[in-house]
Amino acid sequence: MMWTMSLDGAVTFIDPEVQALRGFSSAQAVGQTIEEMWTPSSADLVRAYLAELRVDAAAGDRQHEGLTADLEVRRADGVAVRCSVELAPFHDRDGSLVGVVGIAHDADGRRRSEELLERARRDVAQANRNLTRLLRARSAELSAARTELKQLREALIPSDVPQLDGLDVAIEYRPAEHAVAGDFYLVAGSAERSVIVLGDMQGHGIAAARDATFARAVISSVLANASGPGAILELANRLLCEAWAEDDRFLSAACLVHDPQARTITWALAGHPSPIALAEPRSLDGDHRGLPLGVLADATFATQVTSLAVGDGLLLYTDGVTEARSGETQFGEERLLDAVRAHRGAPGAAVVRAVADALDAFTGGELSDDVCLMALRPRA
Incomplete structure (x- = not known):
């Protein structure tokens, strides 16, 4: 027996x-x-x-x-x-x-x-x-995946932020607790203009990170062939719709073009949260947030212009900020604005860090989605 x-x-x-x-x-x-x-x-x-x-x-x-x-x-x-x-x-x-x-x-x-x-x-x-x-x-598989994830994150969120003419850029990134997601940023500058893009790929997992890397490369490749942010998004969108014709893939993006001589920022949104003004903290809600990239090949993206005097600035963020949860309660836009108001006039790096710390305190440090914050302030 x-x-x-x-x-x-x-x-x-x-x-x-x-x-x-x-x-x-x-x-x-x-x-x-x-x-x-x-x-x-x-x-x-x-x-x-x-x-x-x-x-x-x-x-x-x-x-x-x-x-x-x-x-x-x-x-x-x-x-x-x-x-x-x-x-x-x-x-x-x-x-x-x-x-x-x-x-x-x-x-x-x-x-x-x-x-x-x-x-x-x-x-x-x-x-x-x-x-x-x-x-x-x-x-061995996990080791290879960790190596790839590290490489993807460095490609999506480079640790070294390029210096731009007349504009200070501060980045704060917090990865999700148990998942890999597709937040990314892109900064490219010259004496005539600087282009700033913040994107958020739909989905989670290493596949989303790979798709985000591809989308970032596509957007980077069209910068030389389009001048304004709306044109940049439209050209990138057509290429992404063609590449993803057989797949249900899309991403939100905010594209901004800074003119250091005119001290203006022209911006367009593709299904992305609106920027927040830093001087008098408020959301710059526009009538045209646009469709996400990869949804409709002939989509257009309206542009808006914001003047930037010394002391002004903009905060960009991915939806992982406002959609972060503590139990059934979302962090939301009002808590985001409160955190920004509490650091009005502070350097951009202090602002994004303060928002990220407020988010950690709200969630207990357990984020279900990646979070990327970007503060733009004109240099005196």
């Missing part, structure tokens, strides 16, 4: 031979306690063995010894049957002790039982070898 039991002695599996040895069916025997399965003296021995295993496991010792002894099991008719019993610990995939496997046999069945136990040991050894190979392969 072969069976398994938990560390508290309850039977969790038993083979059909229990019928011949004890008069119980397998279904009747599963769930029996130590007292129901063994006579008192044998139950004490089994109970002591399980206690030793639990102590060893708690101490981190995985070299558990087996137990071989003559014990008495209870039959359904109340008769005690003396058997030669062998108990051995077994572990889960993580190597943690989870129970005991046992074999009981009479003298005539000893040889067959030994063969069964040896077969079980071989099966366990083979299972452990298979598991080791699987874990090594999985570890």
Whole structure:
């Protein structure tokens, strides 16, 4: 008879031979306690063995010894049957002790039982070898994924922000707690103009990060062929719609063009949250937020112009900020504006850091979506 039991002695599996040895069916025997399965003296021995295993496991010792002894099991008719019993610990995939496997046999069945136990040991050894190979392969996959994720994040959120003529740019990025997402920014400048793009790819996971990297590259490639932010978004949108014609992929984006001579910023939105003015904190809500990129090939994107005097500025952000949750409550635009007002006049780096810290305090540091904040202030 072969069976398994938990560390508290309850039977969790038993083979059909229990019928011949004890008069119980397998279904009747599963769930029996130590007292129901063994006579008192044998139950004490089994109970002591399980206690030793639990102590060893708690101490981190995985070299558990087996137990071989003559014990008495209870039959359904109340008769005690003396058997030669062998108990051995077994572990889960993580190597943690989870129970005991046992074999009981009479003298005539000893040889067959030994063969069964040896077969079980071989099966366990083979299972452990298979598991080791699987874990090594999985570890290699995870290592490769972590390397790719690091490379993607550096491509999407470069740690070094380019210096622009007449404009200070500050970035604050906070990754999601348990997911990979597709927030990104793009900054490109010359003496005549600077282009700033903040984007947020739909979806989560490494696939979204790859798509965001592609979208960022597409937007970067059209900068030389389009002057205003609306034209930049329209050209990039046509290319993305063509590339994603067979897929349901899209992203939101804010595109801004800074003219250092005129001290103006011209901006257009593709389904993206509106910028926030920093001098008198408020959302610059326009009538035309536009469609996300990748949805409609002939979509157009309206532009708006904002003057930037010294002390002015804009805050851009991805929707992970306002949609962050604490329980059922969203962070929302009003909390965002409160955080900005509390740091009115502060350098851009202090503003984005303060907003991110307020968000951490609200969520307990557990973000379900990436967060990217960008502050733009004219240089004196």
